Amino acid sequence: MSFTVCVRPRLLTFSRHLMLAGTALCLVTTNPAIAQTAPASSASARSFNIPAQPLRDALRQLMQQGSLQIGFEAADVDGKTSSPVSGSMSAGEALSRLLAGSGLTFRYLTAGSVVIERAPQSADGAIQLGPVRVEGEGGGSGYASIAPSITSDPDATENTRSFTTRIMSSATHLPLTMRETPQSVTVLTSARIAADNLVDLVDVAMATPGLRRASNDARPNFMSRGFAIDTLTQDGIVSEYIGDEDTLGNLAMQDRVEIVRGATGMMQGSGNPAGAINMIRKRPTSTWQFKGAASVGSWDDYRAMADVSGPLTKDGRVRIRLVGSFQDAGNYYDLAFNDKHLGYVTVDIDLTERTTLNIGYSHVYSNRNMSWGGLPTSYDGSHLDLPRSTFIGNEWEYDKNKADTFYLSLIHDFGADWKLSFNGARVKRSYDMLATWVVPTPDVGGYGHVWYKGVTSRRQIAGDLKLSGPVSLLGREHDLVIGGTFNRQTRSTDEWMEGWDAPLTSGVDPLTWNHAAPMPDVSSTSRWYSYYPRTPFEQISVYSAGRFGLAASLDLLLGARLDWFDRVQPGGTESYSVNGHLTKYAGLTWKFARQHSAYVSYTDVFQPQSLRGLDGNYLPPRAGENYEIGVKGEYLDGALNGSIALFRVEESNRPAYLTDQSGCTIAPQACFGAAGLVRSEGVDIELQGALAEGWQIGGGFTYSNVRYRKDANPVNIGKRLDATVPTTLFKLSTQYTLPGSLDRLTLGGRINWQSKMYWDEENAYGDIARNQQNAYLIADLSATYRLTDHLNVKLDVNNVFDKTYYSAIGYGGLYGASEMFGEPRNFLLTVSANF
Incomplete structure (x- = not known):
C-alpha cells in the first residue's frame, strides 16, 4: 500500500451546509474508504448486520446500530448502493465498509458524529481518500466545530453545544452564513436556550443583543433600535402579532430562534423597521x-x-x-x-x-x-x-x-x-x-x-x-x-x-x-x-x-x-x-x-x-x-x-x-x-x-x-x-x-x-x-x-x-x-x- 499526505483548500457551495469553508487532509490510496484513526469513544466493537441496499437507507440503519450521528448531502448519497456490513467492529470501521466503492469518505466532527463527503480525485483519476479527522471532543480543535444535524433540518443546532450556527435564512430567504448575511443577526441556539433557561419570548428579548422588553405590565412589548417588534414568525411564516393576544412562543418545541435587527421587508413584506423574530421548530431525530x-x-x-x-x-x-x-x-x-x-x-x-x-x-x-x-x-x-x-x-x-x-x-x-x-x-x-x-x-x-x-x-x-x-x-x-x-x-x-x-x-x-x-x-x-x-x-x-x-x-x-x-x-x-x-x-x-x-x-x-x-x-x-x-x-x-x-x-x-x-x-x-x-x-x-x-x-x-x-x-x-x-x-x-x-x-x-x-x-x-x-x-x-x-x-x-x-x-x-x-x-x- 502506498499513500501520500496532502493539504487541499476546499470551498463548498452554499447549500452544503455541513462544511462551508475548511481544509481537508487527504490520503492517497488505492483502497476504499477506511477509518485510519477514530476517537477512542467510537472505537468500541458493536454488532452490525446491514445488507446491501440504497445507501441512504443503509446509513440510517448504521446510525441506529452504531449510535453514530451521520451528516450527509442528499445529492451525494442518492442513487448509490451500499456495501454489506456484518459482524463485530467499531462504528467507524462499519461506516468505512459501508462506503466501499461509493466514491465517498467521511471525517469525525465529534466522538459520536461524522460527516460524509465526496472523495477528491487526483489529476490521474485516482481517488484520494480523506482520513478520519476529529474536530470535536476526543481530539483536534474540539471547540472549533459544529456537529452535523441529526434531523431532517440540516441547519438544526440541537446537540451542537454551540452558541452560534453555520447557516440562517431569516433575513433574505437565502441560506447564508452569518458572515455572508448583510444585516445584524443573532441565533439563540439549542445550547444557548438551555444554558440561559429561556422559556418564552420575554426571555428571548432579555437574551438578545439590541432587544428589550419595554412594557410596564405583564403584556409583551419588545423594542429594537427604538421601534416595536410587532410580529413573530414560525418557520418563516408570520404567525402572531405581538401584543395582548399571544402565547409568548413556548421554546420547549423550538430548535433555535433567529433574530434579525433592522427592517425585514423581504421576509414579511410589511412591518416596523425594528427587526424580526423567527422561531424554528424541532424535528424528529434519526436515532432514538x-x-x-x-x-x-x-x-x-x-x-x-x-x-x-x-x-x-x-x-x-x-x-x-x-x-x-x-x-x-x-x-x-x-x-x-x-x-x-x-x-x-x-x-x-x-x-x-x-x-x-x-x-x-x-x-x-x-x-x-x-x-x-x-x-x-x-x-x-x-x-x-x-x-x-x-x-x-x-x-x-x-x-x-x-x-x-x-x-x-x-x-x-x-x-x-x-x-x-x-x-x-x-x-x-x-x-x-x-x-x-x-x-x-x-x-x-x-x-x-x-x-x-x-x-x-x-x-x-x-x-x-x-x-x-x-x-x-x-x-x-x-x-x-x-x-x-x-x-x-x-x-x-x-x-x-x-x-x-x-x-x-x-x-x-x-x-x-x-x-x-x-x-x-x-x-x-x-x-x-x-x-x-x-x-x-x-x-x-x-x-x-x-x-x-x-x-x-x-x-x-x-x-x-x-x-x-x-x-x-x-x-x-x-x-x-x-x-x-x-x-x-x-x-x-x-x-x-x-x-x-x-x-x-x-x-x-x-x-x-x-x-x-x-x-x-x-x-x-x-x-x-x-x-x-x-x-x-x-x-x-x-x-x-x-x-x-x-x-x-x-x-x-x-x-x-x-x-x-x-x-x-x-x-x-x-x-x-x-x-x-x-x-x-x-x-x-x-x-x-x-x-x-x-x-x-x-x-x-x-x-x-x-x-x-x-x-x-x-x-x-x-x-x-x-x-x-x-x-x-x-x-x-x-x-x-x-x-x-x-x-x-x-x-x-x-x-x-x-x-x-x-x-x-x-x-x-x-x-x-x-x-x-x-x-x-x-x-x-x-x-x-x-x-x-x-x-x-x-x-x-x-x-x-x-x-x-x-x-x-x-x-x-x-x-x-x-x-x-x-x-x-x-x-x-x-x-x-x-x-
Whole structure:
C-alpha cells in the first residue's frame, strides 16, 4: 500500500451546509474508504448486520446500530448502493465498509458524529481518500466545530453545544452564513436556550443583543433600535402579532430562534423597521433519544419537560418526536401566578429518497394575572417607593391565551442542490382577559380601579412555497430563490370596559390594598366595543432573491417582493387595500481577508395602517428606508462569529394618539395623526460562539438614538421618540466547562446593563414631572454538575446582588399606573436527563 499526505483548500457551495469553508487532509490510496484513526469513544466493537441496499437507507440503519450521528448531502448519497456490513467492529470501521466503492469518505466532527463527503480525485483519476479527522471532543480543535444535524433540518443546532450556527435564512430567504448575511443577526441556539433557561419570548428579548422588553405590565412589548417588534414568525411564516393576544412562543418545541435587527421587508413584506423574530421548530431525530428536565425555584416555580424522538420504522423512513412541558409558578408580587403548558408532536416521512414530508401539531396554553398597567406613581410623577411585592389588583383577574396549530412541510430535492419546499399552517387562537388598572381619584384621594374584559378568537391559514438552488453563469456560482406566500387571518372580539366615570373602587391606598374589589358582572354591562363579524386580513406575496458572485471575494445580494393586502376594518363594512406594493432589498459583501467581510445593505420600510385620523380616513402607510454598513468575522472554522455595524433608519407617518379627541368622527375608537419623520441611528456590536475549548459566549453592545426630524408640532423636532427606551444596552452570556479532572463542572454567568430611561409628563398638579430609572446592571450566575454521562444538576441564581430597579416606566401621575419592578434575587434548581 502506498499513500501520500496532502493539504487541499476546499470551498463548498452554499447549500452544503455541513462544511462551508475548511481544509481537508487527504490520503492517497488505492483502497476504499477506511477509518485510519477514530476517537477512542467510537472505537468500541458493536454488532452490525446491514445488507446491501440504497445507501441512504443503509446509513440510517448504521446510525441506529452504531449510535453514530451521520451528516450527509442528499445529492451525494442518492442513487448509490451500499456495501454489506456484518459482524463485530467499531462504528467507524462499519461506516468505512459501508462506503466501499461509493466514491465517498467521511471525517469525525465529534466522538459520536461524522460527516460524509465526496472523495477528491487526483489529476490521474485516482481517488484520494480523506482520513478520519476529529474536530470535536476526543481530539483536534474540539471547540472549533459544529456537529452535523441529526434531523431532517440540516441547519438544526440541537446537540451542537454551540452558541452560534453555520447557516440562517431569516433575513433574505437565502441560506447564508452569518458572515455572508448583510444585516445584524443573532441565533439563540439549542445550547444557548438551555444554558440561559429561556422559556418564552420575554426571555428571548432579555437574551438578545439590541432587544428589550419595554412594557410596564405583564403584556409583551419588545423594542429594537427604538421601534416595536410587532410580529413573530414560525418557520418563516408570520404567525402572531405581538401584543395582548399571544402565547409568548413556548421554546420547549423550538430548535433555535433567529433574530434579525433592522427592517425585514423581504421576509414579511410589511412591518416596523425594528427587526424580526423567527422561531424554528424541532424535528424528529434519526436515532432514538430522550431528554427530560424537572425544576423547582423561588416563588413556588415548578417546571417539567419531556422530549422523546426517534424512528418508527425499521428502515428509519418514518420518525416521530413528542414534546411536553408545563410550568406552575408564582412571582415576586402578591397573588401572582403564571401557568403554562405545551404539547407538541411532529412526524417526518421520507416519501421518496428525495422527498420528505413533515407534519405536526402543537397546543400552547398560558394563564397569568396581569398586574395590568403596572404600579402607580405619586400625583407629582415621582416613585411611590412601594415594596416590590405590591400588586394593586384582585384575586379574580386573569389573562388566558390558547393556540392550536396544525402544520406541514414538504421538501423535494431535485439534485444539484435545487430544492422545492412548502410550509403551511392552520392556527386557531383564543384570548380571554379580565383585569383592572389603577387611575388617580383626586376627589377622594388615592387611586381607583378601572376594569376591562376582552374575548378574542382568531383563525389563520398560511403557506409559503419556494424554489431555491445554485446556478453557474459567466464562470461563477450564484444562488437564487423564488417563492410566494399566502396569509389569511380572521378575528372577532368583544370588549367591555367601565370605571372612568365611576371606578370599581376608589380611594385605594397602594400600601394597604387588600385585593378586595368586587368582581364585575360582565353580563349586566353593555359591550364597549365589538369587532363582529370577523375581521378578515389577507396578504398575498411573491418574492425573489439572489446572491450573485461578482468576483471571488465580492457578492451582490438583490431581492424584491410584491405584496397585496386586504383588510376589512372593525365592524366589517369597510376595506383597506394595497395592491402590488414593491419592497426592495440590496446588499454587497466583500471578503477582504480570510476571516473578515465588509458589507453594506439597504431595504425600504412599508407598513399599512388601520388607524384613522379625525376625519375618519386611514392614515397613510408608514414608509422609510433602512441602511446598514459593517464588518463581520468568522473564526475557528465558523465556531465563533463577530460583527460590528452602523445603521440608520428613517420612518415617516408614525401614528400618534391625539390628546384632543373632541373632533373624532369614529368614536368610541380613538383617532390618530401622522407624526412626521423619525430617524434612528446607532451602532451594533456582537460576538457569539466558542472562545476556546469548552468556553461558549454570546454577547453584544447596542446604541441607538431615535429622534424626531420632522413633525407637525415644532416642539417635538429633535426630541427623543421614546425616552422610556434606553439608548444603550450591553448583554453577555457565557458558560465554561472546567478542564481535566474538573470537567464535570460547568460555570455560567449573564450580565445585562442598560442606560437610564425616563418619561416627562404633566402630573396631577399641572406641572411637568420626570419619572426616571437610572442606569443599572443585573448579574446572574449558574453552575452545572454532570452527575453521570446522562444526568446533570444545575443551579441558577438570578439578580445575584438583589438589585432593586424598575424594568419599565411610563407616563406620569396624571394618568395613573406607570412602572414595573424587575425581579428580585431568585433561584432555580434543575435536574436534567439525556439518553
